[in-house]
Amino acid sequence: MTRSRPPAGGATGSLVLVARAYGGPEQQALVERDVTAPGPGEVLVRVRAAAVNPADVKRREGLFGTTRTPPVPLGLELSGVVEALGPDVTDLDVGDGVVGSPRPGAGAFAEHTLVRRRDVVPKPAALPHDVAATLPIAGTAAWDAFHQVDPGPGRTLLVVGVGGGVGDLVAQLAVAAGTRVVGTGSESKRARAESLGVTFVTSGPAALAAVRAAGPVDAVLDLAGGEALRSLVEVVADRASVVSAADPTAAVALGGRALVRGPDVLADVVAAAAEGRLCPNVTATYPLTRAAEALAQVEGRHAAGKVVVLPGA
Numbered sequence: 001m002t003r004s005r006p007p008a009g010g011a012t013g014s015l016v017l018v019a020r021a022y023g024g025p026e027q028q029a030l031v032e033r034d035v036t037a038p039g040p041g042e043v044l045v046r047v048r049a050a051a052v053n054p055a056d057v058k059r060r061e062g063l064f065g066t067t068r069t070p071p072v073p074l075g076l077e078l079s080g081v082v083e084a085l086g087p088d089v090t091d092l093d094v095g096d097g098v099v100g101s102p103r104p105g106a107g108a109f110a111e112h113t114l115v116r117r118r119d120v121v122p123k124p125a126a127l128p129h130d131v132a133a134t135l136p137i138a139g140t141a142a143w144d145a146f147h148q149v150d151p152g153p154g155r156t157l158l159v160v161g162v163g164g165g166v167g168d169l170v171a172q173l174a175v176a177a178g179t180r181v182v183g184t185g186s187e188s189k190r191a192r193a194e195s196l197g198v199t200f201v202t203s204g205p206a207a208l209a210a211v212r213a214a215g216p217v218d219a220v221l222d223l224a225g226g227e228a229l230r231s232l233v234e235v236v237a238d239r240a241s242v243v244s245a246a247d248p249t250a251a252v253a254l255g256g257r258a259l260v261r262g263p264d265v266l267a268d269v270v271a272a273a274a275e276g277r278l279c280p281n282v283t284a285t286y287p288l289t290r291a292a293e294a295l296a297q298v299e300g301r302h303a304a305g306k307v308v309v310l311p312g313a
């Protein structure tokens with residue numbers, strides 16, 4: 001990753017991580033950009049924390065489309081402090097904490113970014129920024145996934161990839177609702193999963209037999225995709241009870257369903273976290289100058305819980 005400045009004569013800048021072109025991690029660069037005044041319906045936020053998602057890597061690679069002309073700012077979920085308000089935003093004050101997503105194309109791995117007022121909710125004071133930043137994407141995805149796939153109290157949900165950002169939160173929601181959870185992941189994920197009440201199975205060729213040995217499975221949530229999904233769908237009789245967030249095309253081909261994102265649930269998810277009903281597992285934090293390392297950790301596909309970038313740290 002490089003750090004570059006705008007051409008001579010550029011205004012004072014604020015750092016943001018961008019993809020200079022669609023492609024691999026070598027395209028990432030920390031650059032300066034002008035701090036822009038918020039327009040109607042917008043808020044300027046000083047970012048205190050921004051969490052990393054597999055979607056950041058997919059966006060950088062152009063898997064979500066390449067219509068936006070690079071440089072493409074990266075980062076999709078954040079927590080921060082209001083620094084300026086658009087002319088028509090009257091229900092927030094400068095200095096308020098907010099949690100949500102940046103305006104499309106604005107990026108969250110940044111010292112400052114613009115958000116649309118409708119895309120953020122107030123951050124409860126008791127919720128630390130690093131924890132709050134994990135909720136707009138991973139938290140709401142876990143919420144939606146749980147409500148889409150939950151087989152109900154006393155029944156069994158298999159979570160493929162239980163140790164990651166979404167899986168950890170789904171396990172918490174399911175166990176709290178009385179659903180029995182079996183989860184797969186690499187052995188390093190066992191202790192955390194078991195502490196949540198998950199029956200843990202090490203991923204790999206022996207996983208299918210081990211899941212079967214753990215008892216009947218009523219529904220599957222796939223957060224890993226590929227071969228892990230293809231081999232483990234065998235555990236359910238009804239393929240319609242399989243939902244995938246990681247590999248929706250494969251899931252549909254196998255008779256299952258893609259994760260469906262519902263109406264906005266961020267306020268509910270933030271309230272659950274503030275009340276301690278949902279406890280995101282932040283396992284690593286990096287200053288903005290080391291954001292590339294944070295993305296590399298998630299790009300390696302074996303991250304534990306949530307990796308968070310802390311601008312200003």
Ligand SMILES: NC(=O)c1ccc[n+]([C@@H]2O[C@H](COP(=O)([O-])OP(=O)(O)OC[C@H]3O[C@@H](n4cnc5c(N)ncnc54)[C@H](OP(=O)(O)O)[C@@H]3O)[C@@H](O)[C@H]2O)c1
Nearest residue numbers: 054141161163164165166185186203223224228245246302
């Ligand atoms: N549609 C949406 O709105 C939406 C929103 C959020 C996430 N997603 C997608 O959902 C997926 C999961 O997201 P995430 O944020 O939880 O990702 P993550 O934090 O990277 O977690 C994925 C987990 O899967 C585990 N894993 C990898 N290969 C596995 C295998 N063969 N068997 C079992 N576990 C395996 C990984 O580590 P170990 O192998 O070391 O256990 C990792 O813990 C991603 O594909 C993401 O893009 C979609």
